[in-house]
Amino acid sequence: MADWHRLYEIRCPVHGFITLNDWEWEIISHPAFQRLRRIRQLGWTDLVYPGATHTRFEHSLGVMHVATLMYEAVAQRSFEVLKSELAYTREGLDRHKTLVRLTALLHDVGHGPFSHAAEELLPTCEGGATRFQHEDYSAAIIRHQLREVIEDHPLNRNYDFRVEDITSLLEGSSQAKHALFWRELIAGQMDADRLDYLLRDSLHIGVDYGRFDWRRLLHTIEVVPGADGEAPRLGVNEGGCHAAEALILARYFMFTQVYFHKTRVAYDYHLREALAELLSGRGFPKPDADGIKDYLSWDDWRVLGLLADGRGGEHGRRLAQRDHFRLIYQTSETPTNEELAELDRVREILGNLILMEEYAEKSWYKPGSADIPVISRRGQLTKVKPLSEYSSVIAHLRPISKVMLYACREDREEINRKLTELHQRAGSEL
Amino acid sequence: MNPQEDLWRHLALITAMVERAPAKTLGRTAIVKMAYLLQTVKGIPLGYDFRLYIYGPYDANVLYHLACAEALGAVKILPVPYPGGYGFEVRPGPEASAIQARAEDWLAQHQSAVDWVIREFGAFSAAELELLSTIIYVDREFARENRKVKWEELARRVRDVKPHFSELSVIDKTKLLLDKNLLISINNF
Numbered sequence: 001m002a003d004w005h006r007l008y009e010i011r012c013p014v015h016g017f018i019t020l021n022d023w024e025w026e027i028i029s030h031p032a033f034q035r036l037r038r039i040r041q042l043g044w045t046d047l048v049y050p051g052a053t054h055t056r057f058e059h060s061l062g063v064m065h066v067a068t069l070m071y072e073a074v075a076q077r078s079f080e081v082l083k084s085e086l087a088y089t090r091e092g093l094d095r096h097k098t099l100v101r102l103t104a105l106l107h108d109v110g111h112g113p114f115s116h117a118a119e120e121l122l123p124t125c126e127g128g129a130t131r132f133q134h135e136d137y138s139a140a141i142i143r144h145q146l147r148e149v150i151e152d153h154p155l156n157r158n159y160d161f162r163v164e165d166i167t168s169l170l171e172g173s174s175q176a177k178h179a180l181f182w183r184e185l186i187a188g189q190m191d192a193d194r195l196d197y198l199l200r201d202s203l204h205i206g207v208d209y210g211r212f213d214w215r216r217l218l219h220t221i222e223v224v225p226g227a228d229g230e231a232p233r234l235g236v237n238e239g240g241c242h243a244a245e246a247l248i249l250a251r252y253f254m255f256t257q258v259y260f261h262k263t264r265v266a267y268d269y270h271l272r273e274a275l276a277e278l279l280s281g282r283g284f285p286k287p288d289a290d291g292i293k294d295y296l297s298w299d300d301w302r303v304l305g306l307l308a309d310g311r312g313g314e315h316g317r318r319l320a321q322r323d324h325f326r327l328i329y330q331t332s333e334t335p336t337n338e339e340l341a342e343l344d345r346v347r348e349i350l351g352n353l354i355l356m357e358e359y360a361e362k363s364w365y366k367p368g369s370a371d372i373p374v375i376s377r378r379g380q381l382t383k384v385k386p387l388s389e390y391s392s393v394i395a396h397l398r399p400i401s402k403v404m405l406y407a408c409r410e411d412r413e414e415i416n417r418k419l420t421e422l423h424q425r426a427g428s429e430l
Numbered sequence: 431m432n433p434q435e436d437l438w439r440h441l442a443l444i445t446a447m448v449e450r451a452p453a454k455t456l457g458r459t460a461i462v463k464m465a466y467l468l469q470t471v472k473g474i475p476l477g478y479d480f481r482l483y484i485y486g487p488y489d490a491n492v493l494y495h496l497a498c499a500e501a502l503g504a505v506k507i508l509p510v511p512y513p514g515g516y517g518f519e520v521r522p523g524p525e526a527s528a529i530q531a532r533a534e535d536w537l538a539q540h541q542s543a544v545d546w547v548i549r550e551f552g553a554f555s556a557a558e559l560e561l562l563s564t565i566i567y568v569d570r571e572f573a574r575e576n577r578k579v580k581w582e583e584l585a586r587r588v589r590d591v592k593p594h595f596s597e598l599s600v601i602d603k604t605k606l607l608l609d610k611n612l613l614i615s616i617n618n619f
Contacts, residue, residue, distance in 0.1 A: 085594050129475040172481030174568045177590040181484045188483075189490075227517050229557030230459065231485040231594060334501050337525065340434075359433045361494070373515075384515035399497035403434065 004154045010061060014200050018065045023155040024105060028061070031296075032145045033109055036060055038299040042201060042258075043114035044267035047322065049205040049258065056108050056115065059200055067104035067185050067192035069218055071097050074234065078223035085223070085232050086178045098159055100182050102150070103169045104192055109146075110137025112284060112295070113275065113303045117268045121275055121283045132287055135187075137295060139167040140287035145296070184234045189372055190217070190247065198250050201258065209253035212246035224373040224384050235373035235384070244372045245391045255360075255400060256333065265358045266324040266406055274312035274319055278303065325356050325406035328415050333360075334398040342426075343403060349418050356406040435533070440476065440495040442533035443468070443544065445504040449522045449530075450548045458507070458518045459485075459556035462492045463563040464547045470566060471612055472543040480567070484591065486560040487567045496520065504529035517556070550610065561595055561603050564588055565613070572615035581608060581616050 008025045009017045020028065027033060036057040045052035075082065075093045082088040088096075111134045112118030122132045142150070147163045150156065168175035169183055176183070185192050195214050202210030220240025223232050236244050258264070276283070284298070285291030307316045318324055329346050331339045347354065371386035371394075388395040407415055447464055448456050456464070466487045469476045480487040499505045503525035510519045530537055537544075551559060568587050572579050585604045589597060607613050 087593055129469070130477055130479050133479060172483065174482060174564075174571055174587050174591050176482075178484075178593055180482060180591050183481075183483050187481070225514065226485065226557070226594070227515055228512050228555060230560055231483075231592065233485065337502060337528070343434075357433070359437070361433060361437055361498075382514070386509075386516060386518070389509055389516050398501045399494055401437070401498050401501070 002154075012058060012062055012065070014062055014196070014203055015065050018061050020061075021155060023153040024064075024101070026149050026153055027102070027105065027146065028057075030146060030149050032141050033057075033060075033106075035296060035299050036109065036111070038301045039111050040114055040300055041197070041204075043117040043264075044271055044319070045205070045258070045261075045264050047267055048261055048263050049207070051204045051206050052201070054200060054204045056111050059196060060105055060108050062196040062200055063107060063192045064101050064105040066196050066214075067100050068097065070185055070192055070195075070221060071100050071182065073218045073221050074223060077221070081223040081225070081232065082181075085225075086181055088178075095159055096179050096182060099161065099165055099169065099179060100185060102161070103166050103182075103186055106142055106146070106166065107135065107138055107170060107186055107193065109141050110134045110139070110287070110295075112137070113298050113300050114271055117271045118275055118284070118298075120272055121279060123283050123286050135170055137287045137292070139171050140289075140292045141296065142167050142170070144289045144292050181232070188234065190221070190234060190236075190244065194251070195247070198247070198254055201254065202250075205258060207254075207257065209257050210250045212250045213243045214247070216240060216243035217247065222375065224375045225382075227384060233373050235375055236387075238374060238376045238390075241374055241387065241390045244374070244387050245394055248372075248387070248394055248397065252397060252400075260360055260400070260402070262327040262330070262404060263324060265404065266327070266356070267319065269356050269358065269406075270315040270318045270324060273315035274307065275303065277313040277316065278306050278311055323409070326409050326412060327404055328354075328407045328412065329405040329419065331403045333400045333402050335401060335403065345422060345426075346405065346419065349422050350405070350407075350415060353407050353411050353415055353418075354405050355408060358404045358406070360400045360402045436477070437495070437498065438529070438532040439536050441499045441502065441504055442530045442537050443474075443476070443540070444492075444496055444499050445522065445526050445529050446537055446541075446544050447548060448505050448520050449526055450544060451552050452548075455519045455521055456552075457556050458493060458496065458520065460551075460554075460559055461496055461520060462486075462488060463556075463559040464551060465489075465492045466563050467547050467551060467566070468540075468543055470570060472540075472546065474540050474543055482564070482567050482591070486564045499523075499529065502529060558603070561588075561592065561599065562607065564592060565600075565604055565607055569607075569613045569615045577615060578617035579615055581605070581613070584613070584616065 004022050006022050008020045012018045037055050039056045041054045041056055041059050042052045119134060124131050142163050150163050164175060169179055172183060198210035202208060217240055220236040222237055224235035226232050285294045306312060307320055331343055371388050373384050374387050374390055376383050444461060463486060465476060465478060466480050468474045469478055478489040478491055480489045500507050503523045506521045506523045508519050509516050565588050569584060581604055585600045589600050608616060
C-alpha cells in the first residue's frame, strides 16, 4: 500500500535539511520540475565566480522552506490581526500554509535556459506594451503540465486545491481572494525568494556580501496595519530594524559586486544574442498549452549542446571562446545630470565603436526603492514608520541607475585615444 | 527605443504628475496607482508589469523611477507624520522642468492623460486609490476572460481580495467608476 504520509528529507547547503511530504515529492519528481536541475541559477556567472554553478532546483526547494518558516512566524505572531483584518481562522491559516508552500516551490518552474538571461526573448503580451515574465510561464506549466500531479494526489483530498489557487497567487490575480495577502512572501520587498537567493548565491559564489541575519527577521516579521485605511502589509517590529537594514544592504552589495558585474553583464548579452540566433529570431513560444511544451524542451543542456556544435553565431563563438565584449566606459552608480551629459558626448564621439549598452534599470536584480514598514509599540500606542525613518543608511541609499558601454577588445586602443582626447578637450574648456 | 530615453520618459511623467497635482503634493502610493491608471485606462505604453497585491496593483519599477527622479532633483520626497505613523509626500524638485524637458515631445503627446488622472483622481486618499485601482484591475481581469458581469459580482470579488474595506465603500467606489465609464466588463446598470 502506498505510504502517502511518508516524509522526505533533502540536504540543502544553506538550510540543512528540507522536508517534503509525498505530494511535494511527486511534484518535484515531475519532468517539468526536474528540468530545473538543468537551469543554472545565475547563467554564465561561473565565468567570473567559478562557484556559481548552482541551479533553480535547489533554490526552489529553499524558497519553499523559507516561505514556510516566514509564514509560520507571521501566523503565530500576528494571528489576532489576521483574524480581525482578513477573517482568518487557525484552520484557514493551516490550509493557506500549504498553498504558500506549493506556490513557493513552483514559482520558478517557468525559468528559461540560464534563468534571467533568457527573459528578453520572451514574447510580448497582447497589446505589445509588456513582455511575458517567467512567472507567466511558471503559471502556464502549472496549469498545463502539473494539474494532475497537484490536483489528484490523495493528500489534496484534505485541501481540494485546484491549480488555479496556485496560479492566481503566483500571477497576482483577484481569484486568489484573501490569500493574496501572502503574495508578499512570494514576490515582495522581503520575500522568501530574495531571502533564499541572497544567501544561496553568496554561499556558492564564495562572497559574504549577501549574508544577513535572516533568522532575526523570522523572529521579528509580522503583519503591520496599513497607513490611514490602506491594506495591512508584511513588516517587522522594532527589534528587526537592523536585520531588515542588512537585507537591503545585502541586495545592494550583491547587485553591485555580482549581479551587475561588468563581465557577467557582458556574458548575459552574448547569451541573449546567441539564444536569439538559436531560436532563429522567433523568440520563445507564448505561454499557452501548445507553446509550453516547446518551451519546456529548452534548458541549459540543449543550449550548451547547440553551442558546442558551433551554432549560436558570432555570440555563440564569443561564449565558447570567452571572447566577451570589454567595458570601455561607465557612469557612477547614481549618475548626476553632468555625468549623463558626458555620457551623451562619449556616445557621440565613439559612435559605432560602442557595441553594447547596459543599464542597471533593465537588470532583473536591481535593488528597488520600496521601504519595509516597521511597527513600534509603547504600551497601548502603536506607530508604523518606514525603515528609512529608523535607518539613516537606508534613507540615503540611492537607486542604482548606472550605465555601462562595451566594445570589442580589438578596438580598445582607438577608444582610449578618443576618450583621452575628449577629456583633454573638456579639461581645456574649464 | 534607447533605454536612456525610456528612463527620461518615466521620470518626466512622474514629475509632471507631481507638478500638476493640487497643492503640488502626491504620496508614493498615489504615484503608483496613477501610473497604473495611465497605463491601463489611457493606454500610455509605460511598460510596467502591474500585478495585484492586497494593497492593489503594484510594480516596484514605479518606485524605482520615483527614486531616480529624486536622485536627479526632479522631485523631493519628504516624510510626513499621520496619526498612526509616517508616510511620504512627493513635491517638485529644483530640476523638475529640466527633467520634463528631456522628454518634452513625448510628454506633450500624453499631456491630456496626465491632466485627466490628476483631475479625476488627484483628490483621493491613498486608501481610496488603492481601492479604485483594484476595482479597475479586477474589471480588466473579467474583460480578459471575455466575461460580462453584474457590478455586484465585481464588487464581491474586490471585497474578497480586500476584506479590510467595508462593503459600502467597495460598492460606493464601484458605482463611482461606473459613472465615469471606466469599467468595461459590466453589463447592468
